[in-house]
Amino acid sequence: MINPILIPELRLMLAEQDDQGLIEVTTELHPATVADFTEGLDTDETWRVLSHAPLAVQADIFSYYSNSKQDEMVHGAGRQRMSALLEEMAPDNRVDLLKRLDESVVEELLPLIAKAERQDIRQLLSYPEQSAGAVMTTEYASVPDDITCGEAISRLRLQAPNNEMIYNIYVLGSDRHLLGSISLKSLIMARPNTLVSEVMESDIVSVQVDEDREEVANKMARYDSLSIPVIDASGRLVGIVTHDDVMDVVVEAATEDAHRMGGVSPIEGDYLETSLQRMWFNRFIWLSCLFLTGSLTFSVMQHFEGLLKETAVLSLFLPLLLSTGGNSGSQAATLVTRAMALGQVQPSIWKRVLRHELAVGLALGLSLGVMGFARTMLVGEETLDKVNGWHLSMVIATTVAVICLWGTVVGSMLPLIFKRLGFDPALACSPFVATLCDVTGITIYFSIADMYLTLP
Amino acid sequence: MINPILIPELRLMLAEQDDQGLIEVTTELHPATVADFTEGLDTDETWRVLSHAPLAVQADIFSYYSNSKQDEMVHGAGRQRMSALLEEMAPDNRVDLLKRLDESVVEELLPLIAKAERQDIRQLLSYPEQSAGAVMTTEYASVPDDITCGEAISRLRLQAPNNEMIYNIYVLGSDRHLLGSISLKSLIMARPNTLVSEVMESDIVSVQVDEDREEVANKMARYDSLSIPVIDASGRLVGIVTHDDVMDVVVEAATEDAHRMGGVSPIEGDYLETSLQRMWFNRFIWLSCLFLTGSLTFSVMQHFEGLLKETAVLSLFLPLLLSTGGNSGSQAATLVTRAMALGQVQPSIWKRVLRHELAVGLALGLSLGVMGFARTMLVGEETLDKVNGWHLSMVIATTVAVICLWGTVVGSMLPLIFKRLGFDPALACSPFVATLCDVTGITIYFSIADMYLTLP
Numbered sequence: 001m002i003n004p005i006l007i008p009e010l011r012l013m014l015a016e017q018d019d020q021g022l023i024e025v026t027t028e029l030h031p032a033t034v035a036d037f038t039e040g041l042d043t044d045e046t047w048r049v050l051s052h053a054p055l056a057v058q059a060d061i062f063s064y065y066s067n068s069k070q071d072e073m074v075h076g077a078g079r080q081r082m083s084a085l086l087e088e089m090a091p092d093n094r095v096d097l098l099k100r101l102d103e104s105v106v107e108e109l110l111p112l113i114a115k116a117e118r119q120d121i122r123q124l125l126s127y128p129e130q131s132a133g134a135v136m137t138t139e140y141a142s143v144p145d146d147i148t149c150g151e152a153i154s155r156l157r158l159q160a161p162n163n164e165m166i167y168n169i170y171v172l173g174s175d176r177h178l179l180g181s182i183s184l185k186s187l188i189m190a191r192p193n194t195l196v197s198e199v200m201e202s203d204i205v206s207v208q209v210d211e212d213r214e215e216v217a218n219k220m221a222r223y224d225s226l227s228i229p230v231i232d233a234s235g236r237l238v239g240i241v242t243h244d245d246v247m248d249v250v251v252e253a254a255t256e257d258a259h260r261m262g263g264v265s266p267i268e269g270d271y272l273e274t275s276l277q278r279m280w281f282n283r284f285i286w287l288s289c290l291f292l293t294g295s296l297t298f299s300v301m302q303h304f305e306g307l308l309k310e311t312a313v314l315s316l317f318l319p320l321l322l323s324t325g326g327n328s329g330s331q332a333a334t335l336v337t338r339a340m341a342l343g344q345v346q347p348s349i350w351k352r353v354l355r356h357e358l359a360v361g362l363a364l365g366l367s368l369g370v371m372g373f374a375r376t377m378l379v380g381e382e383t384l385d386k387v388n389g390w391h392l393s394m395v396i397a398t399t400v401a402v403i404c405l406w407g408t409v410v411g412s413m414l415p416l417i418f419k420r421l422g423f424d425p426a427l428a429c430s431p432f433v434a435t436l437c438d439v440t441g442i443t444i445y446f447s448i449a450d451m452y453l454t455l456p
Numbered sequence: 457m458i459n460p461i462l463i464p465e466l467r468l469m470l471a472e473q474d475d476q477g478l479i480e481v482t483t484e485l486h487p488a489t490v491a492d493f494t495e496g497l498d499t500d501e502t503w504r505v506l507s508h509a510p511l512a513v514q515a516d517i518f519s520y521y522s523n524s525k526q527d528e529m530v531h532g533a534g535r536q537r538m539s540a541l542l543e544e545m546a547p548d549n550r551v552d553l554l555k556r557l558d559e560s561v562v563e564e565l566l567p568l569i570a571k572a573e574r575q576d577i578r579q580l581l582s583y584p585e586q587s588a589g590a591v592m593t594t595e596y597a598s599v600p601d602d603i604t605c606g607e608a609i610s611r612l613r614l615q616a617p618n619n620e621m622i623y624n625i626y627v628l629g630s631d632r633h634l635l636g637s638i639s640l641k642s643l644i645m646a647r648p649n650t651l652v653s654e655v656m657e658s659d660i661v662s663v664q665v666d667e668d669r670e671e672v673a674n675k676m677a678r679y680d681s682l683s684i685p686v687i688d689a690s691g692r693l694v695g696i697v698t699h700d701d702v703m704d705v706v707v708e709a710a711t712e713d714a715h716r717m718g719g720v721s722p723i724e725g726d727y728l729e730t731s732l733q734r735m736w737f738n739r740f741i742w743l744s745c746l747f748l749t750g751s752l753t754f755s756v757m758q759h760f761e762g763l764l765k766e767t768a769v770l771s772l773f774l775p776l777l778l779s780t781g782g783n784s785g786s787q788a789a790t791l792v793t794r795a796m797a798l799g800q801v802q803p804s805i806w807k808r809v810l811r812h813e814l815a816v817g818l819a820l821g822l823s824l825g826v827m828g829f830a831r832t833m834l835v836g837e838e839t840l841d842k843v844n845g846w847h848l849s850m851v852i853a854t855t856v857a858v859i860c861l862w863g864t865v866v867g868s869m870l871p872l873i874f875k876r877l878g879f880d881p882a883l884a885c886s887p888f889v890a891t892l893c894d895v896t897g898i899t900i901y902f903s904i905a906d907m908y909l910t911l912p
Contacts, residue, residue: 262790334718
């Protein structure tokens, strides 16, 4: 978020070399606020303002910049400064940045970084995106199980300045095996000579390093914890995911789902900052696929050309009927997709979902069918031409009911099928379901019409 | 989440009066896990199992039950037990529960609760839903500004057992005015005889008690804090919102938005637990409104009846064209709605959004128009009847382009207009935009067709 209010003052301070003022601005405000105020400066000015704060603070401020601002600052004259900053940044923020940069830039930056940090970076970079390993940080507070609470507090005093999250402390056995956790609160409340192993919580929830990050978010939301430990296949602690990173995951996942449900390839970053080309591409990909699929409706319509020419009034109802099918389908798809995202529904219970949706779909179909019947009875003689009004009303009522039931069933089952096949269930929402419902809806409509209107 | 795996064992333990075993189960596992295991028991059994844990643990476990289970447990024999539990529950969880219950039940429960707690409950109940006041808790850790860090730690030891969140400690001046905050980490790191006012952070982000809860979530995500203080109009601290409550807010808000975007009145609680009547009602309301609005398409179609009868081939393209308009509209609406939810776009910058979307819409319209032209050129002589193939291709290409541009503009502007009028912008998404695009799309299509096909 750019906040331009201080830009003139900051430029003035730079021009007047008001170091004292710049030190105050950069160190006394919240790093996020400093980031907002300086986002609007150019790269060189930003580096000059930042240089007034200690490296650790600079790293904090930097992590609050927008992605595009961060990328700019790495290039050009910033490279040398950047390598110093990278050593100070929290491991997870650092890896997020490096993942976005060109490989060539990363390769230039890495040699400038201390060896220990470099290994940590290479390790974190190697975890697949969307996994717990990719969002975790390796800066956690830990103590062995065989010391006293008093000793533990002394050790924490030494660890704390480097650790993002010291309120959950992990208790490790030999070979870094995770034995339990203890909150700073209970460590402080405990008598100093109690053993850590006596007060620690040993029934703790952890995640595997390759587990999906949304699964991590669900577990953390369920257990209301500040951080969750990440372990490898043999139960060794490799990192933690903290509450603020999980919040980012939840917000990002909701945006991704919303975009997919609206028929756009997910767009990361700020809406207004995204280039027109990218915007066009992410939307065109979908629209053109939907257009091609939608072309099927033309072929289906062609199939019923004869009936259409004979009974022109049928085409007047087409948009209404198709949108009803699409709407009921997207309702069902949305509900099931969201329920899956919240962990309430899994593909394995598809039979229960189907029973549920069959009942709702039937009720919806019948009630909308009645409305369709009433609407058709209002059509004037002139428009009806030679068609019997009662027959037509029955055609519309039956079609509305069947299309609605069909849309509901397709809409509820598709996300489950997508999930089972390993696709994102949100893909099955709105536009995709709507197009599928269109194609099938036309067939349903004209088949029913053909049946009724040829009645004596 | 019901986990039935331990149900038979728990019933056996109850039958055999294995108190030791039940104490272990209820106290040694995470309260969320105990809740999962006992969710499947009946009300009486649940109360008997719970009674083996201390009241505070019971309150914790209780807060992890599903809403329906909590409601059941309040009724009948549970009432007396419930009042004891209510005193132990965190103020925000307690108020969430009471808000859901019938007023008569609340009035019966309140007299059984201690007076101080009762006043706190009445106060919290009075804040409007969706406000910071409604999600905050009144259990926060605070210290005056004129004591030393050492004294502060001693005071916290006394406050801590009752406080949900002691890692951010708020520093209060006279009359509970919020002066600053200090993290437990820096309190521990500071020398014991330093004054609290010297180490506290005085530039802190707070929210007003009547601020919208989504605004609270945005601020907390931005500042990565564990809790955010809630103040009244005169700057007095009245409560805090903690990271776990904000996570619930974010997840709930995303669900609400997703439901609205999919055209369902938001359904709280578990998908499978929602009654069929409620499911039907929340979906029927929308479908019937959309059906009535959609009926407008019929009237518009009627207007062009003559053209349709003369040139039957036009109706074959109708579903494809309408879905293209609807899809481009729902893309734009989704992107703008989500950008607003993330605070990237406000109604005040509608001109920038319009320029942006006009450009993207034009590019999308042109590229899809080319596809439309190509598709139409493939139509056989027989279907064309007496219509000129080139003319028809131009009609379809122009219509696709115009409909797509129009859908994009309508879809991007509607959420902003809705927001400005005080409605939820998510309401403007998918089905609503799609129906509006249908009605206008038909007009666009037949007007263009009328123009081209009457050319010599």
